[in-house]
Amino acid sequence: MTEPRRRALVVFETIFGNTRQIAEAIAAGLAAHFEVTLAEASANPSPEGMSLIVVGGPIHAFGMSRPTTRENAEAQAEKLGIKDVHTGAGVREWLERLPPATGQVDAATFDTAVKVGWFVIGSAARGEASLLSARGYTMTGRPQHFFVKDMDGPLMPGELERARAWGQGVAELTA
């Protein structure tokens, strides 16, 4: 009899849709080793039964988004005439409500950022990782940035392929 596949949850937050695309690519990379559930943080997905949790959102004002930065994003989107924006609860709120890990549950984090020259301004992935560690999840690998060109995207060339490969790497480390 074959063992049931281990389960992974990818939780993401997005305003303009770029982090959703990265999360989808990561989920595809994980899928060789895990049965994957992909969900937006605002849908409040359950972590129950998961062996691996991957969390990611956009960097806002040097860290994870907050209600005020999401309002700011919404205002900027309105000014630019961008229609399809999502401003529900983010990964910070989901992580703050996350129950402690029961047993060994691996976790990995990512964010999306605008690279200015060689620099990344801030990190959401580090904040996500510290909330997960504080709740007893076992961090795998280092928090990872993926890059967009401007505030509303698009993704920089090659980022979807890099995200898929990163997801596969995380899966191989933990499966």
Ligand SMILES: Cc1cc2nc3c(=O)[nH]c(=O)nc-3n(C[C@H](O)[C@H](O)[C@H](O)COP(=O)(O)O)c2cc1C
């Ligand atoms: C209010 C606001 C603050 C931001 N602050 C930062 C920042 O500090 N560092 C950074 O690299 N990008 C920053 N950005 C750019 C976001 O990282 C970018 O909008 C995001 O990666 C796009 O992802 P999304 O399409 O999933 O929303 C900011 C964007 C907004 C709207």
